[in-house]
Amino acid sequence: MKISRKWLQQLVDLSGVKDDDIASRLTMLGLEVESYENFAAKYEGFVVGAVLEVAKHPNADKLKLCQVDVGGETKSIVCGAPNVAAGQKVPVGLVGATVPHNQHDPEGKPFQLTMAKIRGVESEGMICSANELGLGDDRSGIMVFDDAAVQGTPLSDYLGLNDTVFEISLTPNRADCLSHLGVARELASAFSKKFIPRRVKITEDGPSITESAKVEVTAQDLCPRYSARLIRGVKVAPSPKWLKDALESVGIRSINNVVDATNFVMMELGQPLHAFDLKRITGHKLIVRRPKEDETKFTTLDGKERIISPDMVMICDKEKIVAIGGVMGGINSEISDNTTEVLVESANFTASSVRRTSKALGLSTEASYRFERGVDPNLTIRALDRVGEIIAETSGGKLAPGIIDIAAMKFLPKRVELHVDHVNRLLGTRLATGEIIRVLESIEIPCDKKSETVLFCSVPTFRGDIERDVDLIEEVGRVYGYEQIADSFQTRLNFDTRFRESTVLDELRDLLAGAGFHEIITNSLQPADIAGFHDPASVTLANPISEDMAAMRTTLLPGALQTISVNLAHGQKDVKLFEIGRVYRVMDDQQVVGRFRESARISMAISGTADPMSFDRKESKFDIFDLKTDIERLLAFLKLDSWDFISYDTTKEYEQSLKLFVNGMELGLAGRVGKAALQRMSVDQDVYFAELDLTSLLALRKSTNRYRSLPKFPFASIDLSFIVSDQTPAANLMDTLRAAAGDMFRDISVFDIYSGEGIPDGKKSIAFSMALGSEERTLNDGDIAGFIEKAEKELNQKFSAELRKQKS
Amino acid sequence: MEMLEEIQKLKDEATSALANLKSSEDAENFRLQYLSRKGAIAQLFEKLKDVPKENKPAVGKSLNELRSFVESEFESSKNNLGGKAVTSDGNIDLSIPGRKRYAGRKHPLTQTANEIKRIFTNIGFGIADGPEIEDDYHNFEALNFPPDHPARDMQDTFFVKSEEGKYVLRTHTSGVQIRVMENNKPPVRVIMPGRVYRNEAISARSYCLFHQVEGLYVDKNVSLAELKGTIAYFAKEFFNEEAKLRFRPSYFPFTEPSAEVDVNCFVCGGKGCKICKYSGWLEIMGCGMVDPNVFKAVKYDENEVSGYAFGMGIERLALLRYGIDDIRLFFENDLRFLNQF
Numbered sequence A: 001m002k003i004s005r006k007w008l009q010q011l012v013d014l015s016g017v018k019d020d021d022i023a024s025r026l027t028m029l030g031l032e033v034e035s036y037e038n039f040a041a042k043y044e045g046f047v048v049g050a051v052l053e054v055a056k057h058p059n060a061d062k063l064k065l066c067q068v069d070v071g072g073e074t075k076s077i078v079c080g081a082p083n084v085a086a087g088q089k090v091p092v093g094l095v096g097a098t099v100p101h102n103q104h105d106p107e108g109k110p111f112q113l114t115m116a117k118i119r120g121v122e123s124e125g126m127i128c129s130a131n132e133l134g135l136g137d138d139r140s141g142i143m144v145f146d147d148a149a150v151q152g153t154p155l156s157d158y159l160g161l162n163d164t165v166f167e168i169s170l171t172p173n174r175a176d177c178l179s180h181l182g183v184a185r186e187l188a189s190a191f192s193k194k195f196i197p198r199r200v201k202i203t204e205d206g207p208s209i210t211e212s213a214k215v216e217v218t219a220q221d222l223c224p225r226y227s228a229r230l231i232r233g234v235k236v237a238p239s240p241k242w243l244k245d246a247l248e249s250v251g252i253r254s255i256n257n258v259v260d261a262t263n264f265v266m267m268e269l270g271q272p273l274h275a276f277d278l279k280r281i282t283g284h285k286l287i288v289r290r291p292k293e294d295e296t297k298f299t300t301l302d303g304k305e306r307i308i309s310p311d312m313v314m315i316c317d318k319e320k321i322v323a324i325g326g327v328m329g330g331i332n333s334e335i336s337d338n339t340t341e342v343l344v345e346s347a348n349f350t351a352s353s354v355r356r357t358s359k360a361l362g363l364s365t366e367a368s369y370r371f372e373r374g375v376d377p378n379l380t381i382r383a384l385d386r387v388g389e390i391i392a393e394t395s396g397g398k399l400a401p402g403i404i405d406i407a408a409m410k411f412l413p414k415r416v417e418l419h420v421d422h423v424n425r426l427l428g429t430r431l432a433t434g435e436i437i438r439v440l441e442s443i444e445i446p447c448d449k450k451s452e453t454v455l456f457c458s459v460p461t462f463r464g465d466i467e468r469d470v471d472l473i474e475e476v477g478r479v480y481g482y483e484q485i486a487d488s489f490q491t492r493l494n495f496d497t498r499f500r501e502s503t504v505l506d507e508l509r510d511l512l513a514g515a516g517f518h519e520i521i522t523n524s525l526q527p528a529d530i531a532g533f534h535d536p537a538s539v540t541l542a543n544p545i546s547e548d549m550a551a552m553r554t555t556l557l558p559g560a561l562q563t564i565s566v567n568l569a570h571g572q573k574d575v576k577l578f579e580i581g582r583v584y585r586v587m588d589d590q591q592v593v594g595r596f597r598e599s600a601r602i603s604m605a606i607s608g609t610a611d612p613m614s615f616d617r618k619e620s621k622f623d624i625f626d627l628k629t630d631i632e633r634l635l636a637f638l639k640l641d642s643w644d645f646i647s648y649d650t651t652k653e654y655e656q657s658l659k660l661f662v663n664g665m666e667l668g669l670a671g672r673v674g675k676a677a678l679q680r681m682s683v684d685q686d687v688y689f690a691e692l693d694l695t696s697l698l699a700l701r702k703s704t705n706r707y708r709s710l711p712k713f714p715f716a717s718i719d720l721s722f723i724v725s726d727q728t729p730a731a732n733l734m735d736t737l738r739a740a741a742g743d744m745f746r747d748i749s750v751f752d753i754y755s756g757e758g759i760p761d762g763k764k765s766i767a768f769s770m771a772l773g774s775e776e777r778t779l780n781d782g783d784i785a786g787f788i789e790k791a792e793k794e795l796n797q798k799f800s801a802e803l804r805k806q807k808s
Numbered sequence B: 001m002e003m004l005e006e007i008q009k010l011k012d013e014a015t016s017a018l019a020n021l022k023s024s025e026d027a028e029n030f031r032l033q034y035l036s037r038k039g040a041i042a043q044l045f046e047k048l049k050d051v052p053k054e055n056k057p058a059v060g061k062s063l064n065e066l067r068s069f070v071e072s073e074f075e076s077s078k079n080n081l082g083g084k085a086v087t088s089d090g091n092i093d094l095s096i097p098g099r100k101r102y103a104g105r106k107h108p109l110t111q112t113a114n115e116i117k118r119i120f121t122n123i124g125f126g127i128a129d130g131p132e133i134e135d136d137y138h139n140f141e142a143l144n145f146p147p148d149h150p151a152r153d154m155q156d157t158f159f160v161k162s163e164e165g166k167y168v169l170r171t172h173t174s175g176v177q178i179r180v181m182e183n184n185k186p187p188v189r190v191i192m193p194g195r196v197y198r199n200e201a202i203s204a205r206s207y208c209l210f211h212q213v214e215g216l217y218v219d220k221n222v223s224l225a226e227l228k229g230t231i232a233y234f235a236k237e238f239f240n241e242e243a244k245l246r247f248r249p250s251y252f253p254f255t256e257p258s259a260e261v262d263v264n265c266f267v268c269g270g271k272g273c274k275i276c277k278y279s280g281w282l283e284i285m286g287c288g289m290v291d292p293n294v295f296k297a298v299k300y301d302e303n304e305v306s307g308y309a310f311g312m313g314i315e316r317l318a319l320l321r322y323g324i325d326d327i328r329l330f331f332e333n334d335l336r337f338l339n340q341f
């Protein structure tokens, strides 16, 4: 919201207070000043000039040499504008002034005027365009003012911009500060300044308002107060300069003297007003009511047809709707050039009702913005008097005697009890009773002492946000100053086992980072088709930013591929990535929040060269076994005893695909990502990707295993190689060997696989290295021979395997 | 035929010597011993002249075979040593850098979150967690955001498509406060890190999601002064000993009084610069005293306990700490970015 210093100064004495202090005090009172601009300073050195004479520049065809009267002094100025002519009143920047916008600089940086020779002729200033002054887009020529402008007048005075404008970001609770009056109150308190006493000057004339207009409120629950004033004999015309300037300084476009007066009062006092053309109100009677069943459409001032619903509040005449209460008036009763009788509405509408209406219509106005935050119900009359004064003054109209005022009740100050020790306990202060009273009374909250430590505070109706003692405590803290409250740091260390976090996730991160993986964090919003492809029970959004982010992710795969794509784009082809993150789905048997289940996943993606650039070794690309290495590293870290990888049919998403089973539960997928998925993300190299159900894996994790004494007897290691069908999975052979070894089993690995010369077609030779041992003794040749015989027999029975050779 | 026997003997010796080559130094010794101009093979060739004529072709052939066998075996053994490191004159070039290997890192947001957790767990805070898909009650209503209240406009909200009930992607981690208090009797002292969502256009300054750390301390006689002291401790630990703070009144429905916390701009030292929008201050978090309506919602006795709550954005703190100018970098995962942390 924009607040003008000039305007504030009409309300409160700010003499001797610097702009900078206003900005910082408001900020520290909770009215955050985002920026402010001092126009008088900005246009220092700029004046209105009268062009006396225009001659050709002696050395340049396109330039002219002008003699300009800048107020008792004539300056010789070189000007290149095509429109410059003798007799014009123009803005002139004198030497030393800073031109706000350099139209020859691509960034438009300001520059300072110096005494300069332009093509050999001295120029004592510059005649400026609107663009150069930052007053508009026009850069085709210089700005030309009214003939009435007086040479020598400072430009900021002439433009009505001898002002500082503050841009304030208000929190939703401070509806009282949505006006100059509200901000002035804060400043009066901050700087201990007095309000400027001012009486509204009103002369009433002619028949009473009640002779000409009537109001009836039937929806009083939505409109607790409706007040109105009538001005007769109005001549609608452009507003006078002071009114235009005031509105423009706070960013409101001038329309005409009547509409501008209502907007002016809203910006000054905070009361939204609406002006009706009384002659267009059928029966000269307004009725405040809910729409009837057949009333479903209404055309607002902006020319748009709006769909209305039965819970909204309408201002109507005998035949039709004329305004949507608290939001916007209608075209059918708006002020026009022919209007002569103006009925001004100054009403109070219920905050929640206006908010619902504004949301439903998708229409937010200055009025609805204020009503939904809460407007002082006691402001209606004051606002009517002020607007009456301005309309009478600017339009020649006469105020009809009297005011129509229909109120549901008397709106009295709230009485709130405040205990001094509660203030001090919550703030951590030792404020005396008198100090608290002083602070509250500085913001117009009078306090009566019920006892030495209990106060009765009367909260004025403009502070609708204050209802409870704790709200008053905030006011005390805010106005006394948070800065004045001494820090205390006496936290007692009573550690609480209820909120202990396991460190395992971070240990996993350390493990994977140590294994060369970069951790990535990716968007958990995905296109709905991708989310749905991986899990039909995906969660979708009702109001997504875009189609690309319309669902919650069901897999971490797209994030990983996207990351690989980003890195490929700048030549980074070799990557190892991991992510720990949630996936989301709708689940019927879940009762956590709604039916939504969020489970943690861990993903690993590897792509590119397994052994990145080395000066002496051959590069090899990552393959599925590199991926399995890291999955197994992770499973071993979690101290899981056993797991199985089962290969399954290639889906659209994976080639070489594996499912991970632990304790009979499917807990993950791994494989080479299929071409379709790669192409979608513009990845043109193989990616191996695994995604594991981290929630379940962590649940299965074994904490510290019990210590087992170290083996007392050495292991025997033997190598066995078999010839089997090349379709036989190694894992099956290993399981059989493990079973055959029974208690003696210690370890097994595959060390060679061979097919080709010397091996029959359709067969492969596969060699295992095994470690066998015993808790009781060193194994002897007989033990080993017995195992080999058993292994050979079982492998032969199950897989027609043929023992090729052995070495022990 | 002692000559043929000698050739065979030398071949066996050379073979076993090659098997024992361990360094480029060994390789050079081998070359000198067997293959140089005065080496063992050359010496046998010398003896060829003494061989009877009729045997010369057979012995010569064997000798040539021996030489080419040893030469080729030597070459391959030498390569297995990491040949390129051995220059032709046999020296190792120790200036060659080590072999490149993958070096992983934790994400800067993880590192920042860990640092925040470390600071607060050191002073007795526990850690709690909650769902990202929240019901309206926990995200808004229990936090004193009444329906149809303009405070709801403070956060642009994503709504979930759902037939039953109103669900949102949580706009803050404050809902976890409610869950913690619903399930635990006071006192409670926890921080609650997590992912939150805002329905805002994606730009250098905002992303559709970010991460927050919420803090909550409820006990007897917890005061605003204590909140200030705790946050001051945090800022000194997280930024540096010189970090100066400013508590500025603000508004959040679930705290009363409420404040925004600014830290003095470490880019310009408070004089004003582009980063701090010429104010000299950088906003780092929102905080305040738990509103009595929140205590009512979780059935805590507002006359018995008081508490403070705070919430900070992890991205925001990481941006400030590292001087990063675009929040999207955190979610692009460009390795050139990740490797800097």
Ligand SMILES: [Zn+2]
Residues within 6 Å of the ligand: B265, B266, B267, B268, B269, B270, B271, B272, B273, B274, B275, B276, B277, B278, B280, B281
């Ligand atoms: Zn700065």
